[in-house]
Amino acid sequence: MISLPKQFKAIIFDLDGTLADTMPIHYRACQIVCQEYGFDFPKDYFYQEAGKPTLEVFQNLVKMLGKNLDGNTLGRAKEEKFLELIHTVQPISLVADVARNYKGKVPMAIGSGGQRNSVDLTLKAIGFDQFFDCVVTCDDVVEHKPHPATFLKAAYDMGVSATDCLVFEDGDPGIQAAKSAGMMVVDIREYF
Numbered sequence: 670m671i672s673l674p675k676q677f678k679a680i681i682f683d684l685d686g687t688l689a690d691t692m693p694i695h696y697r698a699c700q701i702v703c704q705e706y707g708f709d710f711p712k713d714y715f716y717q718e719a720g721k722p723t724l725e726v727f728q729n730l731v732k733m734l735g736k737n738l739d740g741n742t743l744g745r746a747k748e749e750k751f752l753e754l755i756h757t758v759q760p761i762s763l764v765a766d767v768a769r770n771y772k773g774k775v776p777m778a779i780g781s782g783g784q785r786n787s788v789d790l791t792l793k794a795i796g797f798d799q800f801f802d803c804v805v806t807c808d809d810v811v812e813h814k815p816h817p818a819t820f821l822k823a824a825y826d827m828g829v830s831a832t833d834c835l836v837f838e839d840g841d842p843g844i845q846a847a848k849s850a851g852m853m854v855v856d857i858r859e860y861f
Contacts, residue, residue, distance in 0.1 A: 671767055671860060674853050677835035680771055681823045681847075682801075684781040684788055686719060686839040687857055688768065689795050690759050691751075698750035702743055708734065719840030720782040720814040722807040723748055748787060755787075760795040763860055764837055772800065778823035779804040780836065782814050782843070802827050815842040817850035824850070 686692040699710040710730070718726045727747065728740030771777060779801050781788050785808040792798040803826035810818040817831075824831045836847035836854045847854040 671763060671855060671857070673767070673855070674835065676833075677775070677853055678833035679776040679778070679824065679827050679829040679835070680767070681778045681780045681820055681834050681836045681852070682764065682768060683720060683836070683838045683840070683843050684779050684791060685783055686761075687837050688761060688764050688779070688797065689791050690761050691755075691791060692716075692719070692839075694754045694758060695747075695751055698747050698754060701750050702747045705746075706736075706738060706743070708736065717841070720838070720843040720846075722782050722813050723784065725813065748784060751787060752790060755790050755794050758791055758794045760797065761857070764857055765795070765797075767837070768797065768800065776802045776827040776829055778802055778827055779806075780819045780823045780843075781805070782807050782819065784808055814840070815845035815849070817846045820847055820850045820852060824852075 682688045696715050699715060703710040724741050724744040727744035731738045731740045783806055785806045788806045803823060805819050805823045807813050810822055812818045820836060821831055824834050832851045834852040836852050837857055838844045838847060838854060839857050844854050844856055
Protein backbone atom coordinates (compact mmCIF):
# COMPACT_ATOMS: atom_id res chain seq x y z
CA MET A 670 0.00 0.00 0.00
CA ILE A 671 1.35 3.41 -0.98
CA SER A 672 1.31 6.09 1.72
CA LEU A 673 -0.11 9.37 0.37
CA PRO A 674 0.07 12.90 1.79
CA LYS A 675 -3.31 14.31 2.86
CA GLN A 676 -3.25 17.74 1.22
CA PHE A 677 -3.14 16.95 -2.53
CA LYS A 678 -6.00 18.01 -4.82
CA ALA A 679 -4.86 16.36 -8.08
CA ILE A 680 -2.64 13.47 -9.18
CA ILE A 681 -0.20 13.28 -12.07
CA PHE A 682 1.17 9.89 -13.06
CA ASP A 683 4.28 9.28 -15.08
CA LEU A 684 3.47 6.40 -17.43
CA ASP A 685 6.49 4.27 -18.32
CA GLY A 686 7.71 2.37 -15.28
CA THR A 687 5.16 4.05 -13.01
CA LEU A 688 1.63 3.23 -14.16
CA ALA A 689 2.60 0.81 -16.93
CA ASP A 690 5.30 -1.85 -16.64
CA THR A 691 6.91 -0.79 -19.89
CA MET A 692 10.51 -0.38 -18.80
CA PRO A 693 11.56 -3.98 -19.57
CA ILE A 694 9.88 -3.68 -22.99
CA HIS A 695 11.51 -0.30 -23.71
CA TYR A 696 14.88 -1.72 -22.73
CA ARG A 697 14.36 -4.79 -24.90
CA ALA A 698 13.49 -2.54 -27.86
CA CYS A 699 16.63 -0.46 -27.22
CA GLN A 700 18.77 -3.60 -27.10
CA ILE A 701 17.31 -5.05 -30.30
CA VAL A 702 17.99 -1.85 -32.24
CA CYS A 703 21.48 -1.28 -30.84
CA GLN A 704 22.50 -4.89 -31.43
CA GLU A 705 21.51 -4.48 -35.09
CA TYR A 706 24.27 -1.82 -35.17
CA GLY A 707 26.75 -4.01 -33.29
CA PHE A 708 26.66 -2.64 -29.75
CA ASP A 709 24.73 -3.00 -26.48
CA PHE A 710 22.52 -0.35 -24.91
CA PRO A 711 24.01 0.25 -21.41
CA LYS A 712 21.42 -0.74 -18.80
CA ASP A 713 22.61 1.78 -16.21
CA TYR A 714 22.35 4.58 -18.79
CA PHE A 715 18.83 3.38 -19.68
CA TYR A 716 17.58 3.80 -16.11
CA GLN A 717 19.55 7.02 -15.59
CA GLU A 718 17.72 8.58 -18.56
CA ALA A 719 14.25 7.32 -17.55
CA GLY A 720 11.58 9.86 -18.40
CA LYS A 721 13.48 11.65 -21.14
CA PRO A 722 12.28 11.54 -24.77
CA THR A 723 13.65 8.62 -26.81
CA LEU A 724 15.28 10.74 -29.53
CA GLU A 725 17.15 12.79 -26.93
CA VAL A 726 18.29 9.62 -25.15
CA PHE A 727 19.67 8.11 -28.37
CA GLN A 728 21.30 11.37 -29.50
CA ASN A 729 23.13 11.55 -26.17
CA LEU A 730 23.98 7.83 -26.24
CA VAL A 731 25.75 7.91 -29.60
CA LYS A 732 27.74 10.97 -28.47
CA MET A 733 28.61 9.31 -25.16
CA LEU A 734 29.76 6.10 -26.87
CA GLY A 735 31.54 7.95 -29.70
CA LYS A 736 29.46 6.16 -32.34
CA ASN A 737 29.26 7.63 -35.82
CA LEU A 738 25.51 6.98 -36.01
CA ASP A 739 22.40 9.13 -36.22
CA GLY A 740 20.70 9.12 -32.82
CA ASN A 741 17.39 10.19 -34.37
CA THR A 742 17.40 7.19 -36.71
CA LEU A 743 18.16 4.82 -33.83
CA GLY A 744 15.52 6.44 -31.63
CA ARG A 745 12.83 6.14 -34.30
CA ALA A 746 13.76 2.49 -34.91
CA LYS A 747 13.52 1.85 -31.16
CA GLU A 748 10.04 3.41 -31.02
CA GLU A 749 8.91 1.21 -33.94
CA LYS A 750 10.25 -1.88 -32.18
CA PHE A 751 8.54 -0.86 -28.93
CA LEU A 752 5.22 -0.51 -30.75
CA GLU A 753 5.63 -4.07 -32.06
CA LEU A 754 5.99 -5.27 -28.45
CA ILE A 755 3.41 -2.97 -26.80
CA HIS A 756 0.66 -5.60 -26.66
CA THR A 757 2.59 -7.30 -23.83
CA VAL A 758 2.43 -4.28 -21.46
CA GLN A 759 0.66 -4.68 -18.11
CA PRO A 760 -0.31 -2.04 -15.54
CA ILE A 761 1.74 -1.79 -12.34
CA SER A 762 -0.99 -2.88 -9.96
CA LEU A 763 0.10 -0.90 -6.89
CA VAL A 764 -0.04 2.39 -8.83
CA ALA A 765 -3.00 1.38 -10.99
CA ASP A 766 -4.97 0.76 -7.78
CA VAL A 767 -4.30 4.35 -6.67
CA ALA A 768 -5.58 5.64 -10.03
CA ARG A 769 -8.70 3.49 -9.78
CA ASN A 770 -9.34 4.58 -6.17
CA TYR A 771 -9.14 8.29 -7.00
CA LYS A 772 -10.98 8.20 -10.34
CA GLY A 773 -13.77 10.79 -10.17
CA LYS A 774 -12.59 12.03 -6.75
CA VAL A 775 -9.72 14.32 -7.85
CA PRO A 776 -8.48 15.47 -11.28
CA MET A 777 -5.86 13.10 -12.69
CA ALA A 778 -3.36 13.38 -15.54
CA ILE A 779 -0.54 11.59 -17.27
CA GLY A 780 2.77 13.48 -17.47
CA SER A 781 5.04 11.41 -19.69
CA GLY A 782 8.35 11.88 -21.46
CA GLY A 783 7.08 9.48 -24.12
CA GLN A 784 5.84 10.38 -27.58
CA ARG A 785 2.07 10.88 -28.04
CA ASN A 786 1.51 7.78 -30.19
CA SER A 787 3.42 5.51 -27.81
CA VAL A 788 1.67 6.98 -24.74
CA ASP A 789 -1.79 6.61 -26.27
CA LEU A 790 -1.12 3.01 -27.31
CA THR A 791 0.32 2.14 -23.90
CA LEU A 792 -2.71 3.57 -22.10
CA LYS A 793 -4.96 1.57 -24.41
CA ALA A 794 -2.94 -1.63 -23.87
CA ILE A 795 -3.35 -1.38 -20.08
CA GLY A 796 -7.01 -0.33 -20.25
CA PHE A 797 -6.54 3.28 -19.09
CA ASP A 798 -7.06 5.10 -22.40
CA GLN A 799 -10.29 6.90 -21.33
CA PHE A 800 -9.24 7.39 -17.72
CA PHE A 801 -7.46 10.74 -17.32
CA ASP A 802 -8.55 14.38 -17.46
CA CYS A 803 -5.51 15.18 -19.60
CA VAL A 804 -2.44 13.52 -21.03
CA VAL A 805 0.80 15.49 -21.52
CA THR A 806 3.61 13.96 -23.58
CA CYS A 807 7.00 15.12 -24.83
CA ASP A 808 5.19 16.28 -27.98
CA ASP A 809 3.21 18.82 -25.93
CA VAL A 810 6.11 20.73 -24.33
CA VAL A 811 9.36 22.24 -25.57
CA GLU A 812 11.45 21.42 -22.50
CA HIS A 813 11.43 17.89 -21.09
CA LYS A 814 12.11 16.24 -17.75
CA PRO A 815 14.04 17.13 -15.61
CA HIS A 816 12.52 20.50 -16.59
CA PRO A 817 9.10 20.89 -14.87
CA ALA A 818 7.19 21.89 -18.06
CA THR A 819 5.44 18.52 -18.48
CA PHE A 820 4.01 18.55 -14.98
CA LEU A 821 3.24 22.27 -15.00
CA LYS A 822 1.24 21.83 -18.22
CA ALA A 823 -0.67 18.91 -16.68
CA ALA A 824 -1.55 21.03 -13.62
CA TYR A 825 -2.61 23.92 -15.85
CA ASP A 826 -4.73 21.65 -18.07
CA MET A 827 -6.46 20.24 -14.97
CA GLY A 828 -7.03 23.75 -13.58
CA VAL A 829 -5.10 23.00 -10.39
CA SER A 830 -2.24 24.81 -8.68
CA ALA A 831 1.12 23.05 -9.06
CA THR A 832 1.56 22.95 -5.28
CA ASP A 833 -1.70 20.98 -4.98
CA CYS A 834 -0.46 18.18 -7.27
CA LEU A 835 0.89 14.82 -6.21
CA VAL A 836 3.19 13.18 -8.78
CA PHE A 837 3.90 9.46 -9.06
CA GLU A 838 7.32 8.84 -10.65
CA ASP A 839 9.97 6.18 -11.07
CA GLY A 840 12.87 8.16 -12.55
CA ASP A 841 15.29 10.75 -11.19
CA PRO A 842 14.62 13.26 -14.03
CA GLY A 843 10.87 13.10 -13.35
CA ILE A 844 11.31 13.40 -9.59
CA GLN A 845 13.52 16.44 -10.12
CA ALA A 846 10.91 17.92 -12.51
CA ALA A 847 8.10 17.45 -9.99
CA LYS A 848 10.12 18.98 -7.15
CA SER A 849 11.13 21.91 -9.38
CA ALA A 850 7.43 22.47 -10.08
CA GLY A 851 6.76 22.62 -6.32
CA MET A 852 4.74 19.41 -6.38
CA MET A 853 4.56 16.57 -3.88
CA VAL A 854 6.20 13.36 -5.15
CA VAL A 855 5.85 9.64 -4.54
CA ASP A 856 8.93 7.75 -5.75
CA ILE A 857 7.38 4.37 -6.55
CA ARG A 858 10.80 2.70 -6.55
CA GLU A 859 10.57 2.78 -2.75
CA TYR A 860 7.72 0.24 -2.97
CA PHE A 861 9.52 -2.36 -5.09
